[in-house]
Amino acid sequence: MAGMNTSASTSLKIDFVSDVSCPWCAVGLGALEEALQTLKGQVQADLHFQPFELNPQMGPEGQDIGEHLAEKYGSTPEQQAQIRNTIRARGAEVGFEFNPAGRGRIWNTFDAHRLLRWAELEGAPGQQHALKRAFxxxxxxxxxxxxxxDVLLACVREVGLDETRAQAILAxxxxxKDVRERQQxxxxxxxxxxxxxxxxxxHLISGGQPAAVFEQALRQIAAETA
Incomplete structure (x- = not known):
């Protein structure tokens, strides 16, 4: 049939190394998903979410985000507001909604990474991805x-993973050890x-790139792989 793509899709292993507290990771994931949607039928993704902690030393009580960013990067409230607006606009482009007021506080995310690893190893296909999106x-x-x-368990419930099992993991x-080794x-x-x-x-693609950048890279790598 004219114009029909008869070539088989190429399977690519994709490791998405990120932290749930990273706004650019939400932007990057949305853009990657958009690129994969565009390449449906040409590229098939074997997608794995890998752990990275931006603030591994963060205590259980967390820290005010403005205070944290000022300490870590020396940024002023005005600069932070400007970056928030940029990120919110980039999120909107890929269908991700950011709270206009920002994150409020920064938290230790290690337990979220433990649950993501569990979802990868014991969940059904796609459940790790769904849990990442929920987080x-x-x-x-x-x-x-x-x-x-309770926040993490609500996300577990939302995506249909076993809440009792998740509670046992958190306790x-x-x-x-698994997450620490992956991070290292x-x-x-x-x-x-x-x-x-x-x-x-x-092949490494760094940062919350636009969907077109991911699409071009995936297309090129799939062609080389095929």
Missing amino acids: LAACHTRSEAMGHH SDEFT FYLQHGIHSVPAVIINDR
Whole structure:
């Protein structure tokens, strides 16, 4: 039939290294999803969410976001508001809604990473991806306390994962070693900012790039792979 694409789709392994508290990771994921939608039938993604903590030393009580950004980057409230507006506009382009008031507080995200690892290993296909999206919405759209177990468990419930199992994980140190090892692996391989999108273990796309950048890269890598 004229114009029909008869070529088989190329499967690409994609490791999305990120932190749920990172707004650019929400932007980058939305853009990657958009690119994959555009390339449907040509590229098939074997997508894995890998852990990275922007603030591994953050205490359980968290910290006011304005105070945190001023300490970490020396930014003023005006600069922070400007960056928030930029991020909100970039999120809107890929269908992700940011809370206009920002995140409120920054939290320790280690338990979220443990649950993401569990979802990858024990969940059904697509459930890790769904949980990641639920965490990003809880953090950036609703400004919820990402260090609080009730917030994490509400996300688990939302995506249809086993809440009782999740509670048992949070009450133990299950997946702690696993997550620490994954984090070390990426740090040792030069990943020091996120999102970092690694395709087929060798191609790196850094930052919350627009969908067109992901599309072009995926198209090129798929052609080389095929």
